[in-house]
Amino acid sequence: MTKKALDPERKAESDKLKAIFNSKKRDLGLTQEKLAHALDMNQSSVSHYLNGVNPLNAPVAAEFSKILDVPVEDFSPRLAQQMIEMMGFVTDLRAKASVKRLVDDDFRDITSNASELADIDEWDEKSPLRDDEVEVPFLREVELAAGTGRFVIQEDVGESLRFKKKNLRENNVQFGHAKCVTVRGNSMMPVLRDGATVGVDLGKTALGDIIDGDLYAINHNGQLRVKQLFRLPQGIRLRSFNRDDHPDEEYSFSQMQDEQIAILGHVFWWGMYAR
Structure with a gap:
């Protein structure tokens, strides 16, 4: 193809x-x-x-x-x-109770002319979607049973972000394939801080879809991870930006099965608080 x-x-x-x-x-x-x-x-x-x-x-x-x-x-x-x-100069699009409508085009309006700030419309879960928007839910780790220490990744019905349909189309992301993920830990510092939010295209999950060096969300035996991916002749390499504390991880195809490693999708967007 x-x-x-x-x-x-x-x-x-x-x-x-x-x-x-x-x-x-x-x-x-x-x-x-x-x-x-x-x-x-x-x-x-x-x-x-x-x-x-x-x-x-x-x-x-x-x-x-x-x-x-x-x-x-x-x-x-x-x-x-x-x-x-x-x-650190991007405003995180995720909020607790009220989320600012600063998705892509609005942010570009601000950064292209800092002296003319665009108005910010607030919205919450009760605000109706605009015709040009789509609501994108979050994925999260959910413990299967108390005390087992095992997790599965499920959709979080309580949290979501809104993206412009036009911007998803421009990035070749089908609306139903878009999900959001929260990055935890320091492994992706300084690019992605603890608590950063990334948008993931769940339509790109095959090994053949991997573009070396791009960011992908991964299900690692129920653990939700965001890493750079590289294809190897007999498997894959996971890479963190903070390689001093988190060295590369390489897995053969058989190890991927044993470790229950699956690609959830390609990261097409990210944002975080400056702190």
Whole structure:
């Protein structure tokens, strides 16, 4: 099955990155093979990023930036802005009783012109959905029986966020496949803090759907985890951003069965409080 071609903006990002690599590889003593080794991924994945087969994402762009010694903004202003937001300038869309209507377009309105803040409409669980919105529920770990220590992942009927239908369509997320997950712990610091919220596309669960370096929600024997995923010849690698405290985990296909590891879906959005 042929992959869908990237949109012009993301293809242009890959083209700019490839041009930077070609212009600097001699001075830096790099080949695609050496670049792949430095990025800790296979050469095929590097080629896919440089040639616009796979879209660049913020974590991968940061690694390319560090190795090629160029700011991310030189090849992707979009991801550079996204990385600023991830470092703490994004307002978390999840609230306890009342949630602010700051989804995607509204936030871009604010950041594009800080001197002209858009009005914020408050809503709660009793507020009716707008025609251009969809309500996205949360997933959570639920203990099967007291004292067993075993969990399953179920939908939390008590919590949800609202997203614009247009933005889900633009990210190729079917409305019924969108769920939200809360990140716990420090393993994804500094990109995702404890308590950060991520949007997950449950329509992308196959090993063949994995784009190396992208974020995915995982069911690990009832534990809800968010990790970078990489495909290996005989299995998968789970990676945390905080690799000092949380080293890579590699699982063969048989170990995935034994450990009951399943991909819940691809992370298409995230947000958190600045603190």
